[in-house]
Every structure is written in structure tokens, then in C-alpha cells.
Amino acid sequence: MKIAALRSKARRNTLEVEHILVAAKARLPGLRDELNRLSAEFNWSHSPYLPDGTHVIPLAKWAEIAGAYAEEGIEALGVLAAEPDSAAYVIGLLEELRSHAAVDALIAFFPAVMQAPEQAPDTAWRLTTAYNLLLSIKGGVVATNEQATAVRTFLMRLLPLATMEHHTLLIFCALRGVGDASSLDLLVNQNDLTPPNDTIRMSAIRAIRQRLRNTR
Numbered sequence: 001m002k003i004a005a006l007r008s009k010a011r012r013n014t015l016e017v018e019h020i021l022v023a024a025k026a027r028l029p030g031l032r033d034e035l036n037r038l039s040a041e042f043n044w045s046h047s048p049y050l051p052d053g054t055h056v057i058p059l060a061k062w063a064e065i066a067g068a069y070a071e072e073g074i075e076a077l078g079v080l081a082a083e084p085d086s087a088a089y090v091i092g093l094l095e096e097l098r099s100h101a102a103v104d105a106l107i108a109f110f111p112a113v114m115q116a117p118e119q120a121p122d123t124a125w126r127l128t129t130a131y132n133l134l135l136s137i138k139g140g141v142v143a144t145n146e147q148a149t150a151v152r153t154f155l156m157r158l159l160p161l162a163t164m165e166h167h168t169l170l171i172f173c174a175l176r177g178v179g180d181a182s183s184l185d186l187l188v189n190q191n192d193l194t195p196p197n198d199t200i201r202m203s204a205i206r207a208i209r210q211r212l213r214n215t216r
Contacts, residue, residue, distance in 0.1 A: 001026065003034050010038045017062050021096045024066035032067030039063045058089075065089045074105050081109035087123050095130040100141055103134055107150045114150065117158045124158055128170050131155075135177030136207070148178040156186075169197050172204045179208035 001022040009015035015038075023031055038044070044060035065086065068076040077093065080086040090109065094102040107114060110127060117124035131151050135143045143151065155171050155178070162168040172193075175183050187205050192198045 001028075003028055003030060006034065007038065010042055015059070017057060017059070017092075020059070020062050020066045021093060024070045024093060025096055027070045027073075031070040035063035035067045061086070061089055062092075065093050069093055074101055077105065078109050087120075088126050091123075091126050091130050095133055098134065098141060100144065100147070103131075103141055103143065103147050103151075106130060106134075107147065114154045115157075117154065118161055121161060124154075124161070125167065125170065128155065128158060128174050131178070132170060132174040132176075136174055140177070143178050148180070152178040152180060152183060159186075165193055165197070169193055169200055172200050176204050176207035177211070179204070180212070184208055 001019055003023070006015065006019060006023055009019055020035070039060045042059075044063065045056050045058050046060040046064075048055060048058045050056055065077070065080060068080060074094075074097075077090045081090040087110070091106065094105050106127060110123065113120045113123050113127060131154075134141050135147075135151065152175070155174055159168075159171055162171055168190075172187065172190075175187070179187075184205060187201055187208075190201055192201050
């Protein structure tokens with residue numbers, strides 16, 4: 001995604017968050033300045049809601065996060081991650097990077113949430129989604145032992161907060177990439193979810209067993 005293509009899409013009102021993230025991932029020179037210009041020119045919103053309550057895509061916020069990464073790298077996202085209204089966007093960009101460095105950043109940037117997910121449940125569930133996509137999906141990142149331990153410990157802390165089935169589903173799925181023998185014991189003693197998700201628990205057990213066999 002070249003800068004000229006971004007501007008062209010913005011003028012045609014066809015620019016999407018995905019396009020901005022692709023450009024950020026490539027760390028295109030001059031991207032931050034161009035995104036700032038586009039944001040001002042097309043009056044992009046920093047908030048997902050306009051003053052009248054209308055829901056919009058907050059392209060200005062995505063532009064801010066993407067521009068910071070393109071200009072200064074992952075380190076720049078650490079400061080932004082500490083801002084409550086930026087956390088989800090930082091997680092979204094790191095998710096797009098699909099790298100060990102991105103996983104390390106998620107663990108490092110959100111230590112309070114990793115230690116006490118009940119203090120920021122929205123961010124905790126967003127992190128869980130990111131860990132699942134990064135570490136448990138085919139073709140994703142293979143967690144290091146240190147990463148697996150950190151993420152697994154976080155998921156175990158989060159499990160008691162799973163008051164809705166889709167939360168439990170998300171934890172089961174995320175465990176596929178980081179689970180160990182203790183995770184297998186936990187899953188064996190859990191109930192199956194309701195259809196159509198009734199096979200997820202056993203699928204997670206099989207995935208963990210296979211991964212553990214492969215690492216011997």
C-alpha cells in the first residue's frame with residue numbers, strides 16, 4: 001500500500017482501517033505526515049461516536065497509532081498503550097504485525113491487565129482475542145516458552161471472569177497456542193460449550209497435546 005494509494009482511497013471515501021494498518025506495517029517513509037494531512041483534510045474522527053451519537057470508524061485515531069509506529073517503531077506504542085482510549089487501537093496494530101516482537105509488546109505494554117484482568121476487563125478480552133489470533137491460528141507465531149507462560153498465566157487469571165459463553169470459548173481457543181499439562185487438566189474438567197461450539201473444548205485439548213508432542 002503506497003502513500004499515493006492511501007490518498008486516492010481517502011478521496012474516494014474507500015479508505016479502510018486495513019489499508020492504514022498495511023501501510024503502517026510496511027513503515028512507509030512519510031506515512032505519519034501524510035496521515036495527519038488526510039485526517040485534517042477529510043475531518044476524520046478520533047472517536048467511534050460523533051457528538052450526535054452516530055457511530056463512525058475513528059480513522060483519526062487509527063492514523064495516530066499507525067503514524068507513531070511507522071515513524072518510531074514498536075517502542076512508540078508503549079506510551080500510547082498507557083492511554084485508556086488508545087489501548088484497543090495499539091492492540092489492533094500489534095495484532096496485525098504477526099511477530100514475536102508484537103507478542104512481547106502486548107505482554108510488556110499491559111502488565112497491570114496481565115496481572116489483574118478484572119481491573120480492565122474490556123482490555124483483557126481484547127488482549128485475549130489478539131493472543132488467540134497471534135498464537136493459536138494456523139500460520140501464526142509459535143510462542144516462546146516465556147511468552148507461553150505469560151499468556152497462559154493471564155488466561156488462567158481471566159477464566160473466572162468468563163461469565164458469558166463466548167468468553168469461555170475465547171479462552172479455550174487461545175489456550176491452543178500456549179496450553180501445557182495443567183491446561184489439559186483444566187480443560188478435561190470443563191463442560192462442553194453449547195452447539196455449535198460443543199467441539200471447541202476437545203479441539204483445544206487435541207491442539208495442546210499435538211503441540212506438546214511436537215516440542216519434545
